[in-house]
Amino acid sequence: MALRFSEICIDAHDPEALGAWWSEVLGWPRHTAADGDVLLSPPRGAGPTWLFASVPDDKVVKNRVHLDFTPDDQQAEVDRLIGLGAHHVDVGQGDETWVVLADPEGNEFCVLAAR
Numbered sequence: 001m002a003l004r005f006s007e008i009c010i011d012a013h014d015p016e017a018l019g020a021w022w023s024e025v026l027g028w029p030r031h032t033a034a035d036g037d038v039l040l041s042p043p044r045g046a047g048p049t050w051l052f053a054s055v056p057d058d059k060v061v062k063n064r065v066h067l068d069f070t071p072d073d074q075q076a077e078v079d080r081l082i083g084l085g086a087h088h089v090d091v092g093q094g095d096e097t098w099v100v101l102a103d104p105e106g107n108e109f110c111v112l113a114a115r
Contacts, residue, residue: 007049008067010107011059012038015052018105022050024084059106062091067109074099074113081111 012018019038023030028040028050040050071077078099082088086101089108093100097113 005048007051008047009051009053011055011057012052012105013055013058014105015054018103019050019052021085021104022052025081063108066107068098068112069109070112070115072114074111078111 010018015036015038016032019030019032019040022028023040026040026042028042030038030040032038036054038052040052042049069077078101081101085104089100089102091100091108098110100108100110102108
């Protein structure tokens, strides 16, 4: 039996808004499925599809799984993401080389130092 990693599913109060935000961040095209889910399509070889699904629940704790991104210029990317609506989050990381941010619905992600 073989598995293929095909999709990341992200719960959202507003899948259209959150999908649009991440589409802007990543530069990936988005479309809305008939059921209201929003999908982001990565460039070939850039990873799985992202699916934003509507849920009524509020996010109440730190994500158990989060995304890491490696930019060419960490500070420039952090500044760009903050300008788009991300915000800094303290999840107990201390003084590290990565920056923890959250998207407009509070989902944490890290911007790593350039390699």
